[in-house]
Amino acid sequence: MDVEFLELTETSARLVIKGLTPAQVNALRRTMISDVPKMAIHFVDFYHGPSKEGKESTSAFFDEIVSHRLGLVPIPTDLSLFSRVDECSCDGEGCPNCSITYSLNKSGPAVVYSGDLEPAGHGGYKVKDSLIPLTKLKEDQSITVVAKAILGSGKEHAKWQAVIAAGYKFKSVLEVNGSLCNQCEDCIKACPRNIMAMSGKTPLITHLEECTACRSCADACTKKALKILLDPSEVIFKFETDGALHPKDVLEKALDLLEGGFKDIEEQVDTL
Template sequence: MDITLLEKSKDQTKLSFILKGVDAAYANSLRRYMINKVPTMAIEEVEFRKNSSALYDEVVAHRLGLIPFTTDLKSYNLPSECKCKGAGCAQCQLKITLKAKGPKIVLASQLKSKDPKVEPVYPDTPIVELLKDQELEFVATAVLGVGKDHIKWSPGLVYYRHKPKITINKNSFDEAEDAAKKCPVNVFEFKNNKIAVDNDNLLKCTLCNACVDACKHGEIHVEPEKDTFIFTIESWGQLSCKEIVKESAKVFDKAIEELNEKVKEIKAD
């Protein structure tokens, strides 16, 4: 298995790479583990002290739950894996408070966390509008969780596609210029009555076969490379893309080890 980095954003929220030497089942398992098995921090419970806004407690709580928080995986455990066995301690939960009085729009930046490493990713996210003399006060509990249990804990969007493989059997033919122009992402270049692949744009190919349809005698052939995938990760901001990849690999390896142990137990019986 080989990995080649394609693109990485400066803010660490988007990453693209080529994964070679695996099948579709492995690629999809990796994608699902990144989305569903990598833990992040999110609000799970809210205890309201005051709420005279126009929104019910349940609506405000739902909005709070969907606010992404920066996550420190080294300082917190999943409740199911904590020494307190989920009863609640400083190792598996964090208290977040808010006290506001209108008139104002309450923003995520007004949430007060006891841990400076855990704070809203997008501080300008509006929570609720308070009119004159309306008040909102609560104590929220944030815990680690995984996207498999609720989407609020999912660290981001992960998707992949096959790397395209384009074969030009004949670079000079009657429909060559038309075939080059038909490509919606400009994968081809046409010079001196000859068509060629523009390697700078090759990975933009969507396998739409517009170029193939423009040829009368199969001069161009487009197919996916079965064992090579172009992965893209878009983080919501709780973790960097690098952290998502590392943590998903860690969880994936642990799952494989557990499976191997189960298989050994079955064979022993």
């Protein structure tokens, strides 16, 4: 198997995978979506009473709506430091090894943003996407919240989904019948992505990773000299994260989970 990164940013990756079957690539995609863990706010306590300024602790939204929005805020995650609550030595009580506590205290008039969440004792886990609006406060309103983030996976709830968009396509292959092609270049003009050019007397796709196999080029060829085929042995894989985890960390964790799952099956088969 060969892997080549075409693009890698803090929140997205695009790579070429060679030597895997479509089923294996899809298993990787599904594992990234449903099994790779990440941090998300799961417990929220609201303080209902006057603030220090004497303002009423309330907002235009019900507490449940604010809680839901808090749960969808991307929380920075370090999978090497945190364990799941049900696997932690604290027996589910919640401790610095399995949870991050955030506080939020703001008075109106103001818009409350995700950046107003302050990590307690975890200065390095300040929310990166600081401009997610949570609620709006009027002059006489305030909000005081204590929230706790824990590890979970996408199959438990969408807020723990490490990957928000993951998909793949097969490599496009352009076949040209030289005896029929008259070098009219109609196929090049018809390409909606402008990724075709002439190489001598033969049209070719200059950027195969950008080709969507729409077959506009083949349809424009009146001589029927072109065919667009798909090669399932070479896959262009693309996915995005919400910023809680780096794309490379998501990919590595998904591969580890797949390997571990098959090893468990192998061990059980060996005992038969």
